[in-house]
Amino acid sequence: MTYYRRLVFALRRRGLPEQEVLDVLAEAQTHCLAVGQGPEQALGxxxxxxxxxxxxxxxxxxxxxxxGSVLLGLVQIITVIWITKANNLDHTAGPVAWVLEIALSIFLAGYLIGQGMDRRLPPA
Known part of the structure; x- marks a missing residue:
């Protein structure tokens, strides 16, 4: 991962508005070009x-x-548990287990998509 990806990720995780993230990124790139150093040396x-x-x-x-994906997955899991309890079904059987696996997939997909969205660089 590049320095600038780590920087925008850290700025977004600090809760800065997107325009401020873009401004800081532009200033950091300009500063590094002006001093003729890499970002790690110029900015730390x-x-x-x-x-x-x-x-x-x-x-x-x-x-x-x-x-949001965690909430969606939890709703799915709670619904499956509620349905299986209400109908005296085995929650480890076939289709029910698939639904639980899908919920876990939703968690993982949400995590990966979220990480990617926060680490993305703005278009040049």
Missing amino acids: PAREFAASFAKGDRWPVGLRVFY
Whole structure:
């Protein structure tokens, strides 16, 4: 992962608005070009550089996607458990187990998509 991906990820996770993330990224790139150094040498570690900015009050899009997928998966699991209990079914049997596996897949997909969304660089 590049320095700038780590930087935008850390800034988004700090809750900065997207426009501020883009501004910081542009200023960081301009500064590195001006001093003729790589970003790690000019700015320090991405996480520490991002920590120098005040925390925002927004949840990053990727984190919202992840929590949404967790909520969706939990609703699915609770529904399956409720249906199996109400109908005296074995929750490890065939179709029921598939539904639980799908819920776990939703968790994983939400995590991966969320991480990707928060680490993406803006278009050039």
